[in-house]
Amino acid sequence: TQNATDALRTPIVAVLGHVDHGKTSLLDKIRGSAVSEGEAGAITQHIGATAVPLETVSTMAGSLVDPDDFDLPGLLFIDTPGHHSFTTLRSRGGALADIAILVVDVNDGFQPQTEEAIDILKRTGTPFVVAANKIDTTPGWNPQDGAPIQQTYEAQSQRARSMLDERLYEIIGQLSDSGFSADLYWRVQNFQKNVGVVPLSALTSEGIPDLLAVLMGLSQRYMKDEMAIDVSGPGAGTVLEVKDEKGFGATLDVVLYDGVIRAGDQIVVGGTNEPIVTEVRALLQPRPNAEIRTEKRFDKVEQVGAAAGVKIAAPDLDDAMAGAPVRVVRDRPLDDVVEEVRKELAQI
């Protein structure tokens, strides 16, 4: 029912991996955009957030995801940069994640920021799947646009198949060296104990249906096991970026990971000197499937529930910091919330 869906928190899916291994391209395919092409030197330099509705997921996944099997409203994808200088942003993305996709280029295998991402996922205890990307670059590949991986495999020559298998087993070996028992995803029974590897291509979309099916399964299980179903509490989030917007002044791009935020709410935001206490003037939500980082059109809404990307307009945000916490005060003593924000700030 509508109410049940409203009560469920959208899982946050972080996309991590080495530079150029195809994180943004993968998200572009899933949401039907071309964000990667607009990036200077195709390098991502910020964290992004995109709400992908269940409808889109099931359309992309075809017969592999039946929307009737899931109560989730969709998935909130967090894009992160792979360039070595953005360690802080990767940690921030990892800290937000309920589950993660580790993107690995099948030609390159594990690289320094792959290892770094693995360390973040270990530290935060985040379950993840591996997207073994760029399978279309296998010599002699016969692309099957948008097909599930089994169908693609059947269309390949013996030679192409075994070349890809060799690369995949190398990645599985590297995962094992990092302490994870991993296998091709169709051989994995328990995705919280073992890491599933999904061969795919962000160029031809082959294998993306499989990835989405695995993610949905993992999310659904995660929701049931660990997630609070009640998301009506005071909102909590993390600032992705502080941006000037015409007519609003300094605004915050925020990932709301818990609770609800409403227009008019008193909020506390981490600032360069002191926590900032202010009041939400407007909540601006990117449209479904839009990347908050590049989106120009936002819908003005009265309230937003977790998880979501949202732009917050409020007075006095000039000193707000990327990475800082945002807390809705609601019916709690203001001093307590200020103290909570101050404590969290000390840790970042």
Ligand code: GTP
């Ligand atoms: P950073 O955000 O800078 O870490 O890079 P990224 O991981 O987001 O990589 P991005 O999606 O920008 O892709 C890097 C390059 O790889 C681009 O030129 C893409 O077109 C190319 N690419 C990505 N996925 C595939 C794929 O599946 N096959 C092929 N052939 N090329 C791909």
Ligand code: MG
């Ligand atoms: Mg990128």
